[in-house]
Amino acid sequence: MLAVRNHLPCSRRFDLEVEAEMLALEICLTHKIRVVAAAFYRSPNSDADTFLFQLRQFLDKHSRTGLSNLIVTGDFNFPNIDWYTGSPFRSDPSTEEPCNILGDFFLIQKNMSPTRGLGITEGNILDLVLTNNEFLVRDVSVHPNAFDSDHSPLTFTLVAKSNRAKNVQRKVYCYKKADFTGLRETLHHIPWESVISDCPFEDCLTRFQDILFSAINQFIPQVTLRRGSRPPWISNEIMKLIRKKKKLWKRMQASGSPDLFLKFKEMRKITKKHIHLNYIQHLKNQYEAEDVS
Secondary structure: OOOOOOOOOEEOOOOOOOOOOEEEEEEOOOOOOOEEEEEEEEEOOOOHHHHHHHHHHHHHHOOOOOEEEEEEEEEEOOEEEEOOOOOEOOHHHHHHHHHHHHHHHOEEEEEOOEOOOOOOOOEOEEEEEOOOOOOOOEEEEEEEOOOOOOOOOOOEEEEEOOOOOOOOOOEOOOOOOOOHHHHHHHHHOOHHHHHHHOOOHHHHHHHHHHHHHHHHHHHHOEEEEEEOOOOOOOOOOHHHHHHHHHHHHHHHHOOOOOOOOOOHHHHHHHHHHHHHHHHHHHHHHHHHHHHHH
């Protein structure tokens, strides 16, 4: 069950729901900030592979909505994962795949306290709070013995004011559509001697640049790029690795080649390692900045 206060506009997103035991809502926190909130439950005896396939299905559907803010909560029943490092305690596909899914969809697990077991410092972290925006969720707390249940309830705060950097638009030259023949002919017929003679160096340089870029703009079109919202620790280098990984995945799906599957696994491992290192460095930078302030 998902309950939302009356003053918050929300709607159920049937189009995002999958066969798993789950619900999905779209909640309007402010007129600018909308959040997709989903709750999952996986019983301990259910098939982990089926559940993980359905979880990946949901996340794939969400990635195509254009809504940037996501929160996924619930009892996932994966006790053999070290959530501090995002790595499994033991090596088996059903334990490794949740970590792979978090890496593939840039999700952060915010609850670091056990919700079932011996107490607040021991036991298992079964109830998770996943988000793709680290600034959206804060103050995650587990409340042992709050009521008669084998799971402890947890609470967290949603931050309605987002600190995520705004999307930036910039124009770049589209060299695929460039007319290099026309550009070369135009530059060849310019009387450069008269353009840059009998004037100070700075003036000559300015004239040269004006004429050059005027010709470039005439024969090479420009396109506008818009950088999508992504976690600050996902650098351009990591995006290149992610694109390589996706290409390998598509080739593997099309061919079914065992060799491509091994290459995909290796690329996924490398990508996860770089994401983890960048994330740790990002946290250190934030901690140092808070200490300075």
